[in-house]
Amino acid sequence: MAANILLVEDEPGIQELLKLNLGQAGHQVTAAEDAEGALRYLKTTLPDVILLDWMLPGMSGIDLCRRLRADKRYQPVPIIMLTARGEEQDRVTGLDTGADDYITKPFSPRELVARIRAVLRRRAPQMTEEPVEMAGLRLDPTSHRVSANGKPIDLGPTEFRLLHFFMTHPERVYSRSQLLDQVWGDDVFVEERTVDVHIRRLRLALEASAHDGMVQTVRGAGYRFSVQR
Amino acid sequence: MAANILLVEDEPGIQELLKLNLGQAGHQVTAAEDAEGALRYLKTTLPDVILLDWMLPGMSGIDLCRRLRADKRYQPVPIIMLTARGEEQDRVTGLDTGADDYITKPFSPRELVARIRAVLRRRAPQMTEEPVEMAGLRLDPTSHRVSANGKPIDLGPTEFRLLHFFMTHPERVYSRSQLLDQVWGDDVFVEERTVDVHIRRLRLALEASAHDGMVQTVRGAGYRFSVQR
DNA sequence: CGCCAAAGTGACAGCTTTGTTACAAGCCGA
DNA sequence: TCGGCTTGTAACAAAGCTGTCACTTTGGCG
Incomplete structure (x- = not known):
């Protein structure tokens, strides 16, 4: 269940940590520091999952999420939002704008890996509602x-x-x-x-x-x- | 799906019970009574799964888990923690230190067997074979x-x-x-x-x-x- | 040609996997 | 709460696979 993951996170420490952990779990991680970088990357490559930090310099994670969801091309890519504790109310907004899951910092790497696996699995078998x-x-x-x-x-x-x-x-x-x-x-x-x-x-x-x-x-x-x- | 299992459990009754049940499920079980015994065994043999009791005399299960995870050699071996009811909060700690799953006592043998199967499957390389x-x-x-x-x-x-x-x-x-x-x-x-x-x-x-x-x-x-x- | 080792062949008993049926527990709407 | 479904499991039967053996055939070599 290895996956290409786009990580959008501006804090270098967390970015490194996640890259390390996800890498160990067998995933391929590309990191972007802001929404612009993410969009640039997405022009050429379609990841399996997008990890999106809520707080970003410039365009916020939530705006990026909304924008991606509005774009047909990125529809099928699962998005997991990373939110800090205390932004709980954002959860509703986050899921509302089309995120597939959200996870509150601080979280254990294990949990993140598990959630990634979960969204992948959820998407994987394309059991659509189509007849x-x-x-x-x-x-x-x-x-x-x-x-x-x-x-x-x-x-x-x-x-x-x-x-x-x-x-x-x-x-x-x-x-x-x-x-x-x-x-x-x-x-x-x-x-x-x-x-x-x-x-x-x-x-x-x-x-x-x-x-x-x-x-x-x-x-x-x-x-x-x-x-x- | 038979597997070599290292069971680290100090209580003789539970140890016997698990050996019996897992044996019936077709698994090969080796038991250790404490962390030291487990480490001794691990020096010579690499099991497919490690069942780790939370409460152990001497080095606790959680410490052993952390120690194993820090050791490159044992990285790929799935660890399932056995915790008593009421240690629920330990779950986070447990998963945090690198356990792949945890199960709360008392549990049914069936459930344990299923979880073992689950971690094994999760680890199994998903080989996509070409025609x-x-x-x-x-x-x-x-x-x-x-x-x-x-x-x-x-x-x-x-x-x-x-x-x-x-x-x-x-x-x-x-x-x-x-x-x-x-x-x-x-x-x-x-x-x-x-x-x-x-x-x-x-x-x-x-x-x-x-x-x-x-x-x-x-x-x-x-x-x-x-x-x- | 005659010998010997290596490989081919057919049979078969034991084992594993799957099919089939029965049954009890759980669930849900009447 | 009572019946009728649905579900999960156990138990047994059937079918298919496997490993081994005994025996035959083949090939190489002096």
């Missing part, structure tokens, strides 16, 4: 409906999420533990074998409408959702 | 598929790994023991002749799609994967 359709199978996240060639299919919540994940990540094997992370959430502690059972339930539901064979077992590796074969 | 293709033979690690000129080939896990290794290291002879190291893992104890058998199985699978002759025997040396006949 997905393939091979006559249609899943609409908004209305929470699944249908095969027009005929509705009944799915429980878990099977629904499972199918949604599969349809947005087809043709690729996922291990049970990956599926637990992605579909159940990585803070849920259930047996890996539970996945098997839900796979079966999903298969049963799909079979009923002649969509069998799409959920495939890859022995020793996991499961794959596929239109082929 | 390999040569002479009409295509192997895609992500979808875990092999095909010859479009036609799918069925391979068991071992044959898949074997072919993957061969395709990423073509035109070169590997001895049986090298192949065991690379494909089976260097901690596996199997007869060298086992390689022969899997070579044969791989050949059979490839023959079926007219890709015979690619796995070549080099008498007295080993095997080679080659496009040339």
Whole structure:
């Protein structure tokens, strides 16, 4: 889960510290001292995450955040705001302007790393709210409906999420533990074998409408959702 | 996902309980009663995970944790702290000193096992494998598929790994023991002749799609994967 | 040609992984 | 609170993989 990170922080000490810590966590860090520097960098490179200090000389972090969010090009880049203690009320403003997370100084490097991982994960699987359709199978996240060639299919919540994940990540094997992370959430502690059972339930539901064979077992590796074969 | 675990816990009852539970989960557990014992063990062996009790006689768990984190050699080993209820505020300290996770007693064995799995997974390098293709033979690690000129080939896990290794290291002879190291893992104890058998199985699978002759025997040396006949 | 070591082959028992079913606990709306 | 779903787990069955062995074939060499 290594990532390119743009750090916008004017205080040299903190900047160094963060670069060190994030570097150790396997991330690539580029630092900018102010909003202008950040924008200059962004013209050429799109980082995976932006760490944005609230207090900056010149254009403030919040303004930069707002500006980035207004720009289509930077829409998908997660932004984490760094705020000092006592600026708590800023949190609302911060999240309001489009930051994905915020963290209050002083914070432990661990926590920051964890939050970075969290926003990356949140963004990573592009499980959009868009309807997905393939091979006559249609899943609409908004209305929470699944249908095969027009005929509705009944799915429980878990099977629904499972199918949604599969349809947005087809043709690729996922291990049970990956599926637990992605579909159940990585803070849920259930047996890996539970996945098997839900796979079966999903298969049963799909079979009923002649969509069998799409959920495939890859022995020793996991499961794959596929239109082929 | 079996792992070598170093358990640092002074209370015999809990120690026994954990050894039992983790053992059942397929892990290898070594226990130390105090920081000194742990350090002694670490001099010779590097575990996959360290479970560290907060309260220890002599050097406290937190000090040991800090000390380990300061030592380059132990940097990559995940540490999970075991804390008693009511030491909640220690959490921050714990994570601050470099623990990867913490768990509050009393906890269910299941939860502990899950957290161990989580830290292991988090550390595991996310190797994004590129598809390999040569002479009409295509192997895609992500979808875990092999095909010859479009036609799918069925391979068991071992044959898949074997072919993957061969395709990423073509035109070169590997001895049986090298192949065991690379494909089976260097901690596996199997007869060298086992390689022969899997070579044969791989050949059979490839023959079926007219890709015979690619796995070549080099008498007295080993095997080679080659496009040339 | 005859011998010996190396490699090929087929069978198989044991083991691991996965499928399937049943069941109890939890949740939620009626 | 009562039923009907959903969920997680356990237990057992089925299927597939693996490692090893015994036996055969091949290749090299005197």
